[in-house]
Amino acid sequence: MPPPAEDFSGKRDRTDDSSILPSFSCMSKDSVGQTYCYMNKLIKGKSVKDFDNARELVKPLETLSLFEDSLRLVLVDSLQLADSVVEILLSQNNYHINRILKCHWFFKNSLTPEQYFQDIFPHVSLSVRNKLFSILSKKLVNERDAEKFVTFIKDNYGKVRAEHFLPKCSSDFILKYIAEEYPSFQYNKGCTIVKFIAQRYPSVVLDLYTNWLEGKNKNISFVARHATVLLYLASYHTDLFLPFFARNFQNLLFLNFGIKLSRKIGPKVKEALFNNRALMNSDVFKKEAVFEVLSFDDQVKFLAALVTLQRDKLTFSNWLNCAYDLSQLVRLVKPNCRLLMVESVFRQVYNLELKDHLRLFDPQIMEIIPLTDRAPYVEAYEQVIAVDSTNDKKNCRFYEGLAQWGPSQDPENYVYLHPFDVAFSKLKAALSKATTIHRRQDIVRSMIRNCSVNRDVVNLKDLVEFISVRFRNDTCQTYVQFLNELFASFPLESLDSSVVTKVEEMLHLCFVKNERYNFGYLMEKCMTYRLCKNHDVDAQVRQVVDFAISDKKMGSPFIDDFKGKKARELFFQFYKEALKRIESDRDLSETIAMWFLVTMGAYNRINKKQPIHFTHVPDLVPHFKTLTSKRSGGLFSDFEITTGLELSFYKFLNFHLKVSLLREILKRDPYIITKKLQQFIDHMVASFHASQVKCLFLFSVKILSFMGLAQELKQIILNKFKHGKTVPERKTALIMFAHICRPEEFELAIEEYMPKGDTIDSQASTDMTQVQLVLPGYIRFVQPSWKNMDLILKFFVGDFFRYVLVSFYTCCYWTRVDELIPRLLAHLKSLSRHSRLAVKKEIIRVLLQVSNFREAVEACSTCWDAIDHHSVRGLLFQKTTAAFLERPTTELFQLIEKFIRNSDEVVIDFRPEVRRIPPKFFYDYVRLLWEFSESQSPKLKKNIRNSVIWNLTMGNIGLLPTEFTESLIKNYLFKGELDVTKFAIFYLIMDESSASKKLKFIIQVHKESNSGPNGFSNFLKTLREVVRNTGQGVKIFDKILSDWPFEDNSILYDIRLVIHFYSLYYKIFCSGGTIEDCSLQFGRELKDILLSQQGLDYLISAIIESLRTFYREIVVLPRVLNLLIYIKGLLEGQKNTAIAILAIMALPQVSINLYQARGDNFNPKEIVERERMSEIVKLLNGHEDPAVQIYFRQRFPH
Incomplete structure (x- = not known):
C-alpha cells in the first residue's frame, strides 16, 4: 500500500501560467469530486501540446496514493498521452493497467500492428495480452491491420484468439480463412464472432452454415449453437435467409422465431409448413402469429395440416388431440366465421361432415363459437352422447384407437354451452345432488363459464346473488373458487357495482369465518374496481391490513399487481392507513414501516420509470430514520445527510441500505466516516463478503487516501488481524489488509505464519492453523502481483502447496511473460529429482499456458528431457498434440515423433488421433505408430494398430502408398487378427478405374486365407453398408458378379x-x-x-x-x-x-x-x-x- 498522502489542508500554491499544469497536491480541493471537477476544468478542450509539463507530471509510476494514481490516469486518458499508455501497459501494475485499458482512443490507431507484435505482446502478462486481444478486436478500424492480427495471433497464440479479429477483416480474407482453416467458431464466444461477421457479410455466414449443414463435414450441433445468429439473419437479411431456410429447415428445428419473425417469415414458407410434420410440430414458428396473417383459405389449410400431421396414421384421435390448439387458433378469427372454419377443416381432413360426427365437436371448440351458431350443435351434441356409438365406430375406420373413448357425460363439461336459462336450470339441479366440496366447486365454475362464454353480464348479477345465498352456510372454499373464476373470466371494468358489492359481502363472510383463502388477491380486485369507479376504499384497505396483521402476512407486499392502472393510487391509500397504524400501535410501528418499505420496493422494481421516492411519503421518513439507526448499530445516527436523497427501495433495505448510504456519505461528507473510522472498519470486517461491500471498501480506500488516512486505515485493519477475537474476523481482516498493502508489508505481517516445514505444525493452536491454511490463497490480493512470486514459492512445500495454487496462478497471469518463463524454468531446474511431482506439473502447466507456440515447443522439449515420469510426460504430450493439431508444423511433428519413440504404454495414450493428422504428415505418422507398435506388448500392439485401422477412411486412405496398403490387406484381411474389412473396401472403391485389379487382388487374398464362404460373406455385407452410406463404388457390384470367386x-x-x-x-x-x-x-x-x-x-x-x-x-x-x-x-x-x-x-x-x-x-x-x-x-x-x-x-x- 502506498504511504499516506501529503497534508493538503495547508496553503496551496496557485499558478497563472495556463501552459503549466499545477501539481496534484495543488489541484486538491475539499473533496474528491471537487478535485476531479477542478482538474477537468483545467484540461477541458486541450491537448498535451497546450501544457509543457504534462508528460513530467504523469511520469512517476510509483504508487504514492490511490487518489493521486487516479488523477494521473485521468490526465493520461484526457490528454491522450500514448507513450504513457505504453509505459503503463508494460508496468505490471494491475490497477493502472485495468484503468488504462479503458482508453479506447489509444487502441484505434495509436500503434501499428508491428509495434504490438514486437513491443507489446511479448512483454506483457498473459492476462493483459488476452485483454488487449479482446479490446483490439472491437476497436480496430483498418481491415488490413485486422488481417495482420489474425495471421500473427494464429501463428503464435492459436486460432481461437485470432478469430476474434475476423469480423474486422475483408470478406475475401474471411472466405479464404474458412476455406484453408477449420474454424473453431463452436468454442468460446464463437456465436458472438459469427454474429459480428453476419452484420457485415451475411452471405459469408450463410455459406459457412450451408457447408456445416450440407457439406462433407456436416455438423448440425455447430449451427445449433449459433441460433441467435440465424435469428439475426432472419430479421435483418430475410431475402438471403429464406432460400437457406427452405433448403435446410429439417435441420433448423431448434430455432424459435418468436411472434414478429413468425409473422414475417411464416407466410413465405407456408407450403413447407403445411406439408412437413416436424416443422409443424416444432417450436420454430409461433402458430398464432402465422395463423393471423394468412388468408381464410390458407388458415383452413394450416389447421388441416395441424390435424393431419399430428400422428402417422390419420384417425379421429388426431382431431381430439388437437382440440385445444384448434380452439386457440380459431379464436383469432372473426366470430361469425368460426363455425364455417371448423366445418371446413374437418371436411378437408376427413372428407366428412362434422354434423354427422357430433361426438367429435369438442366443448373446447364449441365454446369459441357464438351462441346463435352454437345452440343447434349443442342440443344435437347432448342427444348424441347419450346414445351408444358402437355401430358408428364399426362403420367408420377413423374411429380406430377410440374403442374405449367417449365424451364425458358430466353436465358441467358441456351444459355451460347452452343459453343461460337452460344451463342454469341443469347445473342448479346437478348442484342439489352434489355431495362433495370438489363437485360443488366444479359446478359453480361451470356457471361462471356459461356467463363468460356467452358474454352475459346481465344474468351474472342473478348468478352472484344465487351463489351468495346458496353457500352462505357452506364452507368458504366454494366462494373462493367462484370468485377466482369470476375475476379470471371477466374484466373488472365490465362488472356491475352490485356484483362487486356481493363479492365484498362474500369476502367479509370469509374473513369472519377465518377461511381466508386467497383473501388478499380477491380484496385487491375489489379495491381496484372501486378506485376505477371513484368509490371509497378506506374500509377495504383497513380490512386487508387487519388480515395481514392477524395472519402475519407483512413479509410480502401489500398488493400483487403493480402494473395495474390504479396500483399507484392504491399504494397511497395504503400509505395513509399504514401511517395511522404506526401512530396508534407503537408495538407494530417498526414492523409496519418495514412492510411499507417492502411494498415500496416491489412497486419501484416494476415501475422504474415512475418510482415512489421518500419525498412522496414524508410522514414516514422519521420512522425510517429510527429503523435505519437501529439496523445499522448506530453507524447511521447522522441520518440527516440523506434528507432530500431520492433513493429507490432496492438500494434501501437490509445490507444494501448500509452500502448505498455509506457510498453517499463517502461522496458527500466523508468526515462523518473519519469520526467513526474504527466503527466503520468493524462494520466492513463484519460484512465484507456480502454483496457490493468489497467495492465499497476499495472506494473508501481511495477517499481516505485523499484525506491522508491511508496509513491509519492499514494500521487499524492490521491490528484487527493480529488481535481479532475470532478466526473468521481475523481472516476477513487479512483479506482487507491484502487489498491495500504492499508486498513487503504483507510478508512482514504474516511472518509468524510462514511454513516451518513440509507439514502443518500439529502443536500449534487451532486458530493459528486455520489462518495458516487460508493465508496462502490471500496472497493473490496483494498488488502488484508480480512481486509476490518469491513469497508464493516459499509455500510450494508439503501441505501448503494446494492452498497457494490460486495465488500462484494469479501471480503468473499478471507477470510479464518474458520475465516469467525464465523464472519458472530456472525454478524447475533447481528442484531436486525427489521434489514433489505436483509442483513440477503445475509449473509446467502454467509455462505452456503463457507461452506462444515457439516458446511452448522449447519448454516441452526441455521438460521432457529433464523429467522422466509418465504423469508429467503425459501432460507434455497432451499439450504438444493440441498445439500440433491447431498449427501443424514440421518442428511440432518432429517433437511428437520424439515423444512417441520415447513413450511407454501410459504416455502413448496421449497421442493425436490418426484421422485428425494433416495430409502432409499422415503417412509418416501412420508408419511411425506401426513401427512403434512392433516393439510393444501384444495387447498394446493390437490396440495401437486397431486405432490406426479404424481411423482410415475414404478421405485419407489415398494418402498411404500402395505397397503399405496392400501389405496390410494381405496380412490381415480374412484372418481375424485385425479387422481391416472396411479399410480394404475403401481401398477397393476409392478409384473405380483400378477397381478390377484391386478386386482380383482381394479375391486372391481370400483364396490364400482359406477362410471359406463366410469370410467373403462378411466382406460383402460391409461393402453394401459402405456403398449405401457413401453412394460410391456402385460399379463394384457388377465387377463382383462377373468375378464371382x-x-x-x-x-x-x-x-x-x-x-x-x-x-x-x-x-x-x-x-x-x-x-x-x-x-x-x-x-x-x-x-x-x-x-x-x-x-x-x-x-x-x-x-x-x-x-x-x-x-x-x-x-x-x-x-x-x-x-x-x-x-x-x-x-x-x-x-x-x-x-x-x-x-x-x-x-x-x-x-x-x-x-x-x-x-x-x-x-x-x-x-x-x-x-x-x-x-x-x-x-x-x-x-x-x-x-x-x-x-x-x-x-x-x-
Whole structure:
C-alpha cells in the first residue's frame, strides 16, 4: 500500500501560467469530486501540446496514493498521452493497467500492428495480452491491420484468439480463412464472432452454415449453437435467409422465431409448413402469429395440416388431440366465421361432415363459437352422447384407437354451452345432488363459464346473488373458487357495482369465518374496481391490513399487481392507513414501516420509470430514520445527510441500505466516516463478503487516501488481524489488509505464519492453523502481483502447496511473460529429482499456458528431457498434440515423433488421433505408430494398430502408398487378427478405374486365407453398408458378379442375389425417372434374371429372404422402390408359377389388410394403394396353377 498522502489542508500554491499544469497536491480541493471537477476544468478542450509539463507530471509510476494514481490516469486518458499508455501497459501494475485499458482512443490507431507484435505482446502478462486481444478486436478500424492480427495471433497464440479479429477483416480474407482453416467458431464466444461477421457479410455466414449443414463435414450441433445468429439473419437479411431456410429447415428445428419473425417469415414458407410434420410440430414458428396473417383459405389449410400431421396414421384421435390448439387458433378469427372454419377443416381432413360426427365437436371448440351458431350443435351434441356409438365406430375406420373413448357425460363439461336459462336450470339441479366440496366447486365454475362464454353480464348479477345465498352456510372454499373464476373470466371494468358489492359481502363472510383463502388477491380486485369507479376504499384497505396483521402476512407486499392502472393510487391509500397504524400501535410501528418499505420496493422494481421516492411519503421518513439507526448499530445516527436523497427501495433495505448510504456519505461528507473510522472498519470486517461491500471498501480506500488516512486505515485493519477475537474476523481482516498493502508489508505481517516445514505444525493452536491454511490463497490480493512470486514459492512445500495454487496462478497471469518463463524454468531446474511431482506439473502447466507456440515447443522439449515420469510426460504430450493439431508444423511433428519413440504404454495414450493428422504428415505418422507398435506388448500392439485401422477412411486412405496398403490387406484381411474389412473396401472403391485389379487382388487374398464362404460373406455385407452410406463404388457390384470367386452357384446364393438386387437398383434408380416407373422396370428386369436361374422353384425361400434383406437395407436411401409396383412388374408378361408364388409371399400384410378393409372413408394415398392391390389380385387370379391358388388363399383368406 502506498504511504499516506501529503497534508493538503495547508496553503496551496496557485499558478497563472495556463501552459503549466499545477501539481496534484495543488489541484486538491475539499473533496474528491471537487478535485476531479477542478482538474477537468483545467484540461477541458486541450491537448498535451497546450501544457509543457504534462508528460513530467504523469511520469512517476510509483504508487504514492490511490487518489493521486487516479488523477494521473485521468490526465493520461484526457490528454491522450500514448507513450504513457505504453509505459503503463508494460508496468505490471494491475490497477493502472485495468484503468488504462479503458482508453479506447489509444487502441484505434495509436500503434501499428508491428509495434504490438514486437513491443507489446511479448512483454506483457498473459492476462493483459488476452485483454488487449479482446479490446483490439472491437476497436480496430483498418481491415488490413485486422488481417495482420489474425495471421500473427494464429501463428503464435492459436486460432481461437485470432478469430476474434475476423469480423474486422475483408470478406475475401474471411472466405479464404474458412476455406484453408477449420474454424473453431463452436468454442468460446464463437456465436458472438459469427454474429459480428453476419452484420457485415451475411452471405459469408450463410455459406459457412450451408457447408456445416450440407457439406462433407456436416455438423448440425455447430449451427445449433449459433441460433441467435440465424435469428439475426432472419430479421435483418430475410431475402438471403429464406432460400437457406427452405433448403435446410429439417435441420433448423431448434430455432424459435418468436411472434414478429413468425409473422414475417411464416407466410413465405407456408407450403413447407403445411406439408412437413416436424416443422409443424416444432417450436420454430409461433402458430398464432402465422395463423393471423394468412388468408381464410390458407388458415383452413394450416389447421388441416395441424390435424393431419399430428400422428402417422390419420384417425379421429388426431382431431381430439388437437382440440385445444384448434380452439386457440380459431379464436383469432372473426366470430361469425368460426363455425364455417371448423366445418371446413374437418371436411378437408376427413372428407366428412362434422354434423354427422357430433361426438367429435369438442366443448373446447364449441365454446369459441357464438351462441346463435352454437345452440343447434349443442342440443344435437347432448342427444348424441347419450346414445351408444358402437355401430358408428364399426362403420367408420377413423374411429380406430377410440374403442374405449367417449365424451364425458358430466353436465358441467358441456351444459355451460347452452343459453343461460337452460344451463342454469341443469347445473342448479346437478348442484342439489352434489355431495362433495370438489363437485360443488366444479359446478359453480361451470356457471361462471356459461356467463363468460356467452358474454352475459346481465344474468351474472342473478348468478352472484344465487351463489351468495346458496353457500352462505357452506364452507368458504366454494366462494373462493367462484370468485377466482369470476375475476379470471371477466374484466373488472365490465362488472356491475352490485356484483362487486356481493363479492365484498362474500369476502367479509370469509374473513369472519377465518377461511381466508386467497383473501388478499380477491380484496385487491375489489379495491381496484372501486378506485376505477371513484368509490371509497378506506374500509377495504383497513380490512386487508387487519388480515395481514392477524395472519402475519407483512413479509410480502401489500398488493400483487403493480402494473395495474390504479396500483399507484392504491399504494397511497395504503400509505395513509399504514401511517395511522404506526401512530396508534407503537408495538407494530417498526414492523409496519418495514412492510411499507417492502411494498415500496416491489412497486419501484416494476415501475422504474415512475418510482415512489421518500419525498412522496414524508410522514414516514422519521420512522425510517429510527429503523435505519437501529439496523445499522448506530453507524447511521447522522441520518440527516440523506434528507432530500431520492433513493429507490432496492438500494434501501437490509445490507444494501448500509452500502448505498455509506457510498453517499463517502461522496458527500466523508468526515462523518473519519469520526467513526474504527466503527466503520468493524462494520466492513463484519460484512465484507456480502454483496457490493468489497467495492465499497476499495472506494473508501481511495477517499481516505485523499484525506491522508491511508496509513491509519492499514494500521487499524492490521491490528484487527493480529488481535481479532475470532478466526473468521481475523481472516476477513487479512483479506482487507491484502487489498491495500504492499508486498513487503504483507510478508512482514504474516511472518509468524510462514511454513516451518513440509507439514502443518500439529502443536500449534487451532486458530493459528486455520489462518495458516487460508493465508496462502490471500496472497493473490496483494498488488502488484508480480512481486509476490518469491513469497508464493516459499509455500510450494508439503501441505501448503494446494492452498497457494490460486495465488500462484494469479501471480503468473499478471507477470510479464518474458520475465516469467525464465523464472519458472530456472525454478524447475533447481528442484531436486525427489521434489514433489505436483509442483513440477503445475509449473509446467502454467509455462505452456503463457507461452506462444515457439516458446511452448522449447519448454516441452526441455521438460521432457529433464523429467522422466509418465504423469508429467503425459501432460507434455497432451499439450504438444493440441498445439500440433491447431498449427501443424514440421518442428511440432518432429517433437511428437520424439515423444512417441520415447513413450511407454501410459504416455502413448496421449497421442493425436490418426484421422485428425494433416495430409502432409499422415503417412509418416501412420508408419511411425506401426513401427512403434512392433516393439510393444501384444495387447498394446493390437490396440495401437486397431486405432490406426479404424481411423482410415475414404478421405485419407489415398494418402498411404500402395505397397503399405496392400501389405496390410494381405496380412490381415480374412484372418481375424485385425479387422481391416472396411479399410480394404475403401481401398477397393476409392478409384473405380483400378477397381478390377484391386478386386482380383482381394479375391486372391481370400483364396490364400482359406477362410471359406463366410469370410467373403462378411466382406460383402460391409461393402453394401459402405456403398449405401457413401453412394460410391456402385460399379463394384457388377465387377463382383462377373468375378464371382465360387464355382458352385449354390454357395452364398442368397448373398449373391442381394448383390444382384443392388446392382439392378443403382442401374435403374440412378438413371432418373419417377419412383413408379423405376419400380416397374425393376420388377420386370428382375423377372428376366430369375427366369434364367436353374431350379427356381426350389429357391423361392432364399429369394424372398434376400429380397427382404435388400429392402431393409435400402429403406434409408432417398429413393426407395415401391413394393406394389415392383410386384406388379414381376407378374406382368410371361406367367411363371414360382414367380407368382414369390410375388404372393412378398406382398406386405399392411397392403392386404387395406385391400380387404370395408367402407369408403379412405384418403387419396390409401385409394391409390387399393387400386394397385386390385391390379395385382387380378393378375394373380389369372394363374390357374393350383399351387398359386393355395398360396393366394393363405394370404387372402376372405
